[in-house]
Amino acid sequence: MKCEEVRELLEALHDNELVPETRAAVVEHVQGCSGCARALRDLEVLRPVIAKAGRFVTPAELRARIIRTLRHRDAGFARGWRWRTLSALVASHAAMIIGGGLIVYVATSDYLRHGSATREVVAAHVRSLLDERRLALTSGDQHTVRPWFAGKLDFSPEVVNLEQDGFPLLGARVDYVDGRYQAALEYTRRNHKITVFEAPADETWVNATRRSVHNGYNVIQWVSGGLSYQAISDLNGSELGHFAALLRRKSKE
């Protein structure tokens, strides 16, 4: 690859938008070319600086105001929005599964397996956002949550308290996702909810951390101590990464 071509693709490399082959070619060039390497560094220095601006904090009053307005506008809002969103989501997932059915049946690679699993946990997470009553146990104490799962699941999930790290535990429920009952733990960070799904890892799980983005939700999946973990939230990728790292470390202790 020539420098000119590489320079055109540096931005996309930096934003993780290149297909693997192109990415490999660009990275290989950058490793052997000081000019392009310096251009990439110039780009990379900017991201943490922009991040210093931080995100705006939504005024709590605004949230309340919008909910009031919507209720006023549409008396059936509470049910209407939830159920219409839910049915739209369910319909789209069904369409995806039917549309992708051929591929799913033909190929059973880790990637596809993870892909469909990810879609399902995203859908389960969205369902929980839409219906807050789904939280069966509201407790932030791992010594209450852990025994609560006994008898409800055929495995014992890890329950880790991350309150001191700024991720308080809201509670737990059992959810049927990806063909089996899973433990679902809900944590929170500011106004963002994080759901962690846990289930025994079968042979389709590879021993590596996978990050992906589905419908604007960040998903991180990993395997530890024989369990598969899937953390999902609309929280930004770096904070969710921090959360996953903490959970991973503390569940080993």
Next chain:
Amino acid sequence: MLPHLDSAYGLARWMLRHPHEAEDAVQDAYVRALEHFDTYQGRGEKAWLLTIVRNVCLMRLRRSRQSANVVMIEDVLGQVEQAVAESSSAKAAADPETASIARAERNEVHRALGRLPTSFREVLVLREFEELTYKEIADVVGVPIGTVMSRLARARSLMRSLLIEADRGEHKNEV
């Protein structure tokens, strides 16, 4: 439960640059989202919602531009272009530039982002704060992916220039 409220509010704040304006815009956007639910195609709900937020913000910007003492976008663009010209005249030493960008503080970053023309600021905000993909940004803004890429590149180079300029101004004050 309001999905993606922080994202909606953040985008409105960056587009309108005024807290109360942003709050009103976000409220409008959610009402519209409810009314126009039939345009929601069951996927990419975050991008769908942000598209509505953006449209409401643009309408408000257009309306306020018609009132008297609002800086025209074109004027801002002129200022930015000038800043670029000034900073690129001193492009020789590259490493001090990197250092001066890394030194930028929160309020300098805010000011620099605020000085970007709206069309550049919105793509940068959607990418850096909302972590949308190029495809999602293209959907929200309603332009081809190639345009998203060129606007992002331009937005970033303007940010570099503005931050270098801000840093130089600060040092002048120190001396």
